[in-house]
Amino acid sequence: MTDDQGYGDIGHHGNPWIKTPHLDKFADESLELTNFHVGTTCTPTRAGLMTGRNANRNNAWHTIAGCSILSEDEETIAEVFAKNGYQTAMFGKWHLGDNYPFRPHDRGFQTALYHGGGGIGQTPDHWGNDYFDDTYFRNGEPEKFEGYCTDVWFDETIAYLKDHSKKPFFIYLAPNAAHGPFNVPEKYAKLHANDPLTHGQKRFYGMINNIDENFGKLVAWLEDNNLADNTILIFTTDNGTANGISYLKKENKTLGYNAGLRGVKGSNYDGGHRVPFFIRWPEGGFVQKPSLNELVSHVDILPTLAAMTGLPYKPGASLDGTNVTGMLNGEIPSLDRMLVVDTQRKQWPEKGRNSCVMTTQWRLVNGSELYNTLEDPGQKNDLASEFPDQVSKMNEFYTTWWSDIASEAEYAYIPIGQDPVSLTIHDLHTEELLPWNQQQIREAKHNPNGYYTIDILEEGNYQFRMSRYPPESGLAINEEAKKIDPSPSRDGLPTGIGIEATTAIIKLNDETISIADIDPGQPYVVIEKELGKGQYKFSSTFLTADNTQYSVYYNIIEKL
Numbered sequence: 001m002t003d004d005q006g007y008g009d010i011g012h013h014g015n016p017w018i019k020t021p022h023l024d025k026f027a028d029e030s031l032e033l034t035n036f037h038v039g040t041t042c043t044p045t046r047a048g049l050m051t052g053r054n055a056n057r058n059n060a061w062h063t064i065a066g067c068s069i070l071s072e073d074e075e076t077i078a079e080v081f082a083k084n085g086y087q088t089a090m091f092g093k094w095h096l097g098d099n100y101p102f103r104p105h106d107r108g109f110q111t112a113l114y115h116g117g118g119g120i121g122q123t124p125d126h127w128g129n130d131y132f133d134d135t136y137f138r139n140g141e142p143e144k145f146e147g148y149c150t151d152v153w154f155d156e157t158i159a160y161l162k163d164h165s166k167k168p169f170f171i172y173l174a175p176n177a178a179h180g181p182f183n184v185p186e187k188y189a190k191l192h193a194n195d196p197l198t199h200g201q202k203r204f205y206g207m208i209n210n211i212d213e214n215f216g217k218l219v220a221w222l223e224d225n226n227l228a229d230n231t232i233l234i235f236t237t238d239n240g241t242a243n244g245i246s247y248l249k250k251e252n253k254t255l256g257y258n259a260g261l262r263g264v265k266g267s268n269y270d271g272g273h274r275v276p277f278f279i280r281w282p283e284g285g286f287v288q289k290p291s292l293n294e295l296v297s298h299v300d301i302l303p304t305l306a307a308m309t310g311l312p313y314k315p316g317a318s319l320d321g322t323n324v325t326g327m328l329n330g331e332i333p334s335l336d337r338m339l340v341v342d343t344q345r346k347q348w349p350e351k352g353r354n355s356c357v358m359t360t361q362w363r364l365v366n367g368s369e370l371y372n373t374l375e376d377p378g379q380k381n382d383l384a385s386e387f388p389d390q391v392s393k394m395n396e397f398y399t400t401w402w403s404d405i406a407s408e409a410e411y412a413y414i415p416i417g418q419d420p421v422s423l424t425i426h427d428l429h430t431e432e433l434l435p436w437n438q439q440q441i442r443e444a445k446h447n448p449n450g451y452y453t454i455d456i457l458e459e460g461n462y463q464f465r466m467s468r469y470p471p472e473s474g475l476a477i478n479e480e481a482k483k484i485d486p487s488p489s490r491d492g493l494p495t496g497i498g499i500e501a502t503t504a505i506i507k508l509n510d511e512t513i514s515i516a517d518i519d520p521g522q523p524y525v526v527i528e529k530e531l532g533k534g535q536y537k538f539s540s541t542f543l544t545a546d547n548t549q550y551s552v553y554y555n556i557i558e559k560l
Helices: 021-028 042-051 076-081 147-162 187-192 199-226 298-308 387-405 438-443
Strands: 087-093 111-114 135-138 139-146 169-174 235-238 246-250 254-255 275-279 337-344 353-356 361-366 369-372 415-416 421-424 454-455 460-467 500-507 511-517 525-531 534-544 549-551 554-559
Touching: 021 199, 021 235, 021 275, 042 076, 076 087, 076 169, 076 298, 087 147, 087 525, 111 369, 139 254, 147 199, 169 235, 187 199, 199 235, 199 415, 337 361, 353 387, 361 438, 369 415, 460 500, 460 534, 511 549
Parallel strands: 087 111, 087 169, 415 454
Antiparallel strands: 111 135, 135 139, 235 275, 246 254, 337 353, 353 361, 361 369, 421 554, 454 534, 460 525, 460 554, 500 511, 500 534, 534 549
């Protein structure tokens, strides 16, 4: 499952600028689902894929701000396969929590190699990662790698297969490409040197060229090792395009390609959530079949794969997805059902916010716009006034569905008291702008008020280490981080601003519990405090001499 690669970002769907020969060949050998839908952004899709449940149910309705942490009590697809004897592994982007018990190796993946946060170079990621020669986390432990990120994810997947292919395996390979920043080896960006695209689009398409090349290597390895026929291999993406199409306002011109769809990543129109989906399984009969245009979604993957592999799967909570095996193998022509996708991106799910109710034929957008996407895939003609009964029917479904969703929505609490816990401002609950990537950490422009939801597991003495930069940076609280210059196919980073902090403040449930002076030459300030067992709203602040407040960007909490 690639990142930010939309329906039009593949040669098979008619893109005139990007060449994806390996994906195109795979598409020709697969069953294609042409009406397949996911969330409109990263985390909601990943939560739905992992659980078969809509992200509004499990604290994964946002991509930051404490609402991209998959609730602890959710059962994941990895846990389902692991408890039925499969070897499980994931490589690449997780984006469902960076602390115990929310990390991939806590959620059923016996082997996990991943970056932090929602992308390489984001706030929870290892300091200084830029897609090249990075440090990633192997089952929670940092490990240095050589090479380009997408190459690493695929190479590590193939290395895993070499050691684990004798027994049943389930692998979730989720490259962070083509998510921004659009850093890519220059040779791939140069493939588009003469195309009528923006500089960013040339790099974005170059990232997809690299994905295609790596995908071809993976498929070839499976074929060379006689694994292709009895391996269910799926290619899909996590939301609509991030940069495949670009509107130049000054010139009133659009560059790129979006397969005629309306909307891009984050949109509740089809361009935001209709994505490529190809499935191949020769021994199961899923090969060289005509495409299927019935409505299928990411939340169907868990129950469907469990059924296809014969697992005795009984979900412990209500699913939004269903087993679509009968439709895929032609036993039943269609399913009469509705599904909902929305874009929340705020602290609490809001009824009706950026919603889309879907059937195979219809889309009800924002509760009032109705489109027949079989005849109007670009969603240009609003038919709500012509089909009021259809609008009412879909709104009734949404109201019932929302009542069920709202009853489950809750925040995830991060347990404190076992291993040291690192809380980064990426997970601060706030409606204000927060520095979710390392460029913004350096700039120190966003100083949101907010809190973390934590669960103190037992009464005792706790140590709080608060820093401006992450520990691996080696930088002092008030130190400047050196500027990193860009290259033609790689973004640079600005100078890290010294904030001249003098005081550190800790609050629990909005009450100040401790204040400490800062030694500006030290990388962090330490506060120790006796705490009782229980759930708290925790916040930490740096105060400067002129009373400017900065929410602490990096906190480490440990029971002594």
